[in-house]
Amino acid sequence: MFKGLVGIVTGGASGLGKATVEQLLKQGGRVVICDLPSSPGADVAKQFGNDTAFVPVDVTSEQDIRNALQTTVDKFGRLDVAVNCAGIATASRIYNFKKEQPFDLKSFQKTIEVNLVGTFNVIRLVAGLIGKNAPNADGQRGVIINTASIAAFDGQIGQAAYSASKAGVVGMTLPVARDLAKQGIRVVTIAPGLFRTPMMDQLPEPAIKQLESSVPFPSRLGQPEEYALLVQSIIQNPMINGETIRLDGSLRMQP
Ligand SMILES: NC(=O)C1=CN([C@@H]2O[C@H](COP(=O)(O)OP(=O)(O)OC[C@H]3O[C@@H](n4cnc5c(N)ncnc54)[C@H](O)[C@@H]3O)[C@@H](O)[C@H]2O)C=CC1
Ligand SMILES: C[C@]12CC(=O)[C@H]3[C@@H](CCC4=CC(=O)CC[C@@]43C)[C@@H]1CC[C@@H]2C(=O)C=O
Numbered sequence: 001m002f003k004g005l006v007g008i009v010t011g012g013a014s015g016l017g018k019a020t021v022e023q024l025l026k027q028g029g030r031v032v033i034c035d036l037p038s039s040p041g042a043d044v045a046k047q048f049g050n051d052t053a054f055v056p057v058d059v060t061s062e063q064d065i066r067n068a069l070q071t072t073v074d075k076f077g078r079l080d081v082a083v084n085c086a087g088i089a090t091a092s093r094i095y096n097f098k099k100e101q102p103f104d105l106k107s108f109q110k111t112i113e114v115n116l117v118g119t120f121n122v123i124r125l126v127a128g129l130i131g132k133n134a135p136n137a138d139g140q141r142g143v144i145i146n147t148a149s150i151a152a153f154d155g156q157i158g159q160a161a162y163s164a165s166k167a168g169v170v171g172m173t174l175p176v177a178r179d180l181a182k183q184g185i186r187v188v189t190i191a192p193g194l195f196r197t198p199m200m201d202q203l204p205e206p207a208i209k210q211l212e213s214s215v216p217f218p219s220r221l222g223q224p225e226e227y228a229l230l231v232q233s234i235i236q237n238p239m240i241n242g243e244t245i246r247l248d249g250s251l252r253m254q255p
Contacts, residue, residue, distance in 0.1 A: 002027035002235070006076040008068060010034045010059050010086035010122055013041035015197030016147065017085030019224030020231050024081070025051055027232065032072045034059070035086065059086045059118030065125045078133060081235055082126040084119045084146045087165075089199055091158040108161045115165035119146055123176060123187070131183045138238050139184040145234055146173065146189040150246060153191070154253040166191070170244045177242030186241040188234045193248025196221040215249040222247065 007024050011017035012033035021031045021044070030051040035041040037056035045054035055071045057064035072079050090111045094103050123144055130142035148166040155163030169189055177187035194200065194211050200221065203211070212220050230247055234240050 002029035005029040005080045005235075006031070006072065006078050007081040007083060008032040008034055008072055008079060008126065009083045010057070010118075011147075012083075012085065013039035013044050013054075015085070015199055016192065016195060016224050016227045017083070018044060019228040020083050020085065021048065021052065023225070023228035023232055025049075029081075030076045032068060032076070034065075034068045059084075059122055060113050062121060062125070065122055069125060069129050073129070079126060079129045080133065080142045082122060082130070082142075082144045083231055084122050084144070086118055086122075087115045087147060087199075089202070090161050092161070093158055094160055103160065108164075111161035112165050112168070115162070116168035119169050120172065123172075127180055127183070127185060130185050131180075135184045140186065140238055141184040143186045143188065143235055144176075144180075145231055146187070148189050148191040148244060150191050150193050150248050150251065150253060152244075153246075156253050157255055173244055174242045181241075186234075186238070188240050188242070189244040190227065190230055190234075191244050191246045191248070192222065192227055193246070193251045194221050195224060195227060197224055214254065215251045218249050220249075222249065 007029055009017045009021050009031055012021045013035035021033055024031050025048055033041050033045050033052060033054045034057040041054040045052045053071055053075050055068040057068050090107055092103050133141040135141050146169050148169040151159050151163045152166035152170045173187055173189040180187060
């Protein structure tokens with residue numbers, strides 16, 4: 001289905017990103033996995049075979065992303081799709097009244113830097129390369145897909161930094177889609193609910209069970225493959241643009 005399509009996936013060594021890499025490959029695409037040097041990205045690329053490459057990147061670095069784009073062109077000749085999955089989850093209350101300690105500013109800045117600035121950095125750089133493609137019959141040159149979270153809308157206690165970073169991703173989706181419309185590049189954001197990934201596995205099992213029971217239907221964590229299926233759908237459907245799509249089993253998180 002995606003024969004000839006070339007994608008890059010940030011955060012592609014783990015969780016939602018890794019499932020996306022696998023789905024794009026299954027459909028006949030070729031994929032560059034971008035993830036931290038400390039990630040298992042090299043092993044993941046080896047496991048997936050010759051239609052993948054791993055480039056160690058920090059998404060907040062301009063040079064790292066330029067390197068990744070250069071590798072994409074050298075190895076696969078073009079770029080059609082970029083999927084932003086790289087992200088970190090942090091949690092802290094705004095003020096700890098027992099310890100008389102405010103939210104650590106560095107931690108707030110880091111969360112914004114990776115989740116929001118990192119996503120923006122990738123978008124602004126991939127747009128130039130995707131824009132070089134010849135348009136298809138519909139005028140489309142490619143697609144950029146971002147990952148927010150339902151915490152962008154229903155942020156919980158302790159999620160001020162995480163929610164702000166993800167709300168930023170939601171907020172820039174429409175203006176960036178408008179910026180890139182003339183070039184025929186679509187921009188879409190997915191806001192996942194609760195998915196079974198290494199990020200989620202930081203929580204103890206009883207807490208996960210409790211979270212699962214809070215999802216109306218299906219009352220369980222999402223599988224990373226279900227996220228990847230939405231990525232596939234967004235790529236296939238040229239009318240989806242400038243929108244954030246919740247993928248959450250109708251969960252609305254409690255405070
Ligand atoms: N798992 C879940 O339930 C949900 C996840 N999300 C979001 O989905 C995205 C993917 O999350 P998961 O797959 O669950 O997490 P994960 O922890 O399994 O994967 C995240 C990947 O991002 C990479 N990464 C982190 N910082 C990076 C940086 N500065 N540069 C490059 N790569 C970096 C990590 O090395 C890791 O491989 C994240 O943005 C997360 O906030 C959103 C809602 C729910
Ligand atoms: C990010 C998200 C909600 C959270 O805040 C938690 C995170 C899993 C790891 C965590 C461990 C903690 O001890 C504090 C909370 C949290 C940072 C969750 C994974 C997915 C959740 C999300 O984005 C929901 O939309």
